[in-house]
Amino acid sequence: MQYLLMIHDTEAQWQTMPEAEAGEIIGRYVALGESLGKAGKMLGGERLQPSHTATSVRVRDGETQLVDGPFAETKEQLGGYYLIEADDLDDAIKIAAQIPAAETGCIEVRPIWVME
Amino acid sequence: MSVADEITVLHEAHYGRLVATLTRVTRSLELAEDVVQDAFAKALTSWQDGDLPDEPVAWLARTARNAAIDRFRHDRLHRERLPELTHMTELESKTETDFTSHPALRDDMLRLIFTCCHPALRIDARLALTLKTICGLNTDEIARAFIVPEQTMAQRIVRAKQKIGLAGIAYRVPDSDELEERLPGVLAVIYLIFNESYLSSRSGSVRGRLADQAIGLGRTLCAVLPVYPEAKALLALMLLQHSRHLARFDETGTIVLLKDQDRTLWDRPRINEGVELINYVFEQGHGVGRYALQAAIASLHCQASTAANTDWAQIALLYAELAKIDPSPVIELNRAVAVGEAHGPEEAIAVLSGISESRAMQRYHLFHSTKAEMLLRLNREPEARTAFEKALSLASSDSEKRFLRERIDTID
Numbered sequence: 390m391q392y393l394l395m396i397h398d399t400e401a402q403w404q405t406m407p408e409a410e411a412g413e414i415i416g417r418y419v420a421l422g423e424s425l426g427k428a429g430k431m432l433g434g435e436r437l438q439p440s441h442t443a444t445s446v447r448v449r450d451g452e453t454q455l456v457d458g459p460f461a462e463t464k465e466q467l468g469g470y471y472l473i474e475a476d477d478l479d480d481a482i483k484i485a486a487q488i489p490a491a492e493t494g495c496i497e498v499r500p501i502w503v504m505e
Numbered sequence: 506m507s508v509a510d511e512i513t514v515l516h517e518a519h520y521g522r523l524v525a526t527l528t529r530v531t532r533s534l535e536l537a538e539d540v541v542q543d544a545f546a547k548a549l550t551s552w553q554d555g556d557l558p559d560e561p562v563a564w565l566a567r568t569a570r571n572a573a574i575d576r577f578r579h580d581r582l583h584r585e586r587l588p589e590l591t592h593m594t595e596l597e598s599k600t601e602t603d604f605t606s607h608p609a610l611r612d613d614m615l616r617l618i619f620t621c622c623h624p625a626l627r628i629d630a631r632l633a634l635t636l637k638t639i640c641g642l643n644t645d646e647i648a649r650a651f652i653v654p655e656q657t658m659a660q661r662i663v664r665a666k667q668k669i670g671l672a673g674i675a676y677r678v679p680d681s682d683e684l685e686e687r688l689p690g691v692l693a694v695i696y697l698i699f700n701e702s703y704l705s706s707r708s709g710s711v712r713g714r715l716a717d718q719a720i721g722l723g724r725t726l727c728a729v730l731p732v733y734p735e736a737k738a739l740l741a742l743m744l745l746q747h748s749r750h751l752a753r754f755d756e757t758g759t760i761v762l763l764k765d766q767d768r769t770l771w772d773r774p775r776i777n778e779g780v781e782l783i784n785y786v787f788e789q790g791h792g793v794g795r796y797a798l799q800a801a802i803a804s805l806h807c808q809a810s811t812a813a814n815t816d817w818a819q820i821a822l823l824y825a826e827l828a829k830i831d832p833s834p835v836i837e838l839n840r841a842v843a844v845g846e847a848h849g850p851e852e853a854i855a856v857l858s859g860i861s862e863s864r865a866m867q868r869y870h871l872f873h874s875t876k877a878e879m880l881l882r883l884n885r886e887p888e889a890r891t892a893f894e895k896a897l898s899l900a901s902s903d904s905e906k907r908f909l910r911e912r913i914d915t916i917d
Contacts, residue, residue: 390673477675478625479683500672 391501392473392481397465398494400439417489434471465494508552516545519562520641523569525613531573538638544568611729615678622691623674630665631694637662640718650711692739695722699743716747734786738797744779745803748772759904764812776807798827817847834860838872850879870899890916
């Protein structure tokens with residue numbers, strides 16, 4: 390089964406974090422990506438630019454409306470994602486628990502809707 | 506016994522087992538439930554003249570299997586599973602309940618239990634699903650037991666089943682690490698079901714019968730996981746607590762405190778079974794957990810001939826042990842009661858002042874009523890009255906309110 394692991398965390402923490410610590414966390418992301426790749430479970434995954442760079446787009450009555458910023462202002466922001474292949478939900482949860490942000494923020498695990 | 510009664514007994518004993526096996530062979534919880542329910546409905550009409558088959562459980566298993574085969578023939582999506590279903594072995598159709606000698610049946614049951622109690626499901630959904638698929642209660646009964654509208658309960662169950670299917674909650678036996686990790690969650694589900702009925706005065710009601718369902722689940726869990734002492738401890742705890750249920754309420758539905766209960770109403774066979782189980786757990790000595798400690802406390806209450814003869818000092822020590830595993834103001838509150846009985850009201854008040862800052866305790870009627878009882882024993886009536894009144898303002902059940910008013914009246 391395919392799952393999207395959405396990484397939610399407070400992005401402001403990166404601004405005050407010592408460089409060595411940030412480097413260590415990024416290193417853990419790289420290692421996780423590599424191990425998922427080797428196991429054939431990595432289908433995709435990227436880090437996102439900060440949420441203030443987001444543009445929210447809506448089309449109403451044929452008119453495109455833009456809002457500068459993310460879909461919802463929340464304490465934690467979507468900062469990246471992994472698209473993975475996992476045996477089942479338990480397997481996906483184990484992978485989600487290895488994401489560094491799981492220790493400070495929250496990983497939302499969503500099954501992919503498979504089109505027949 | 507009428508045919509309908511016999512079918513009820515079979516339903517209680519075998520429903521979950523049949524669903525468990527049918528779920529494995531059909532790989533659909535939904536379908537398994539449907540065909541097992543159909544089989545019981547069919548039994549009701551086929552056996553109505555008193556003509557029971559020699560092996561009724563085998564008959565039910567075969568009937569459910571045949572119904573599943575029938576549905577698969579008409580369903581293109583499931584047709585590929587026909588061969589496996591047709592070859593459902595003799596063992597499975599016989600539906601033995603001896604889990605120790607039939608690992609395949611034990612695994613079926615484990616799969617079903619750990620799926621219904623999966624931590625990715627909301628806790629209320631876990632309770633509902635467990636009662637529906639393992640105990641075979643219908644949605645209406647579960648709704649009445651949890652005092653929610655039937656539609657709400659139906660939606661809760663549908664949502665949970667959808668999540669199992671769509672989110673890929675696997676129908677499999679957890680490996681030994683996972684089992685260790687998830688067992689406490691399963692025990693918690695069973696104990697929550699039990700506790701729903703604990704304060705229900707009407708033992709014949711659906712809500713009151715949840716205690717029997719929980720004890721049945723506890724027995725099944727002990728049968729499939731015989732080496733886990735906490736499962737036995739939970740069963741012991743439930744048996745011991747439930748042994749007192751007839752004495753816990755008077756004819757008006759008012760709570761009767763442990764010390765005032767008619768001990769001849771306590772269920773001796775249940776007490777004996779519970780005491781035997783908990784003694785076994787302590788003798789094995791693999792480190793005792795929270796259920797074992799609570800069961801040990803309950804066993805001391807149940808074995809005392811009178812309230813005054815209770816081994817309160819030992820109970821106070823067991824609560825102190827429990828507080829180490831599970832530090833919580835509620836446990837301290839219970840310890841205060843035991844300390845009060847064993848060593849006097851002054852020492853109890855000292856324990857209570859240790860938790861008086863807790864906001865949960867400030868809002869908990871039993872904290873204030875316990876304090877009031879201890880103050881009363883020290884002849885500090887005005888303070889006792891204030892504490893009782895605080896308790897009354899926080900109590901939610903009618904029987905508790907009635908009880909507190911009576912206590913206040915005794916001060917006047």
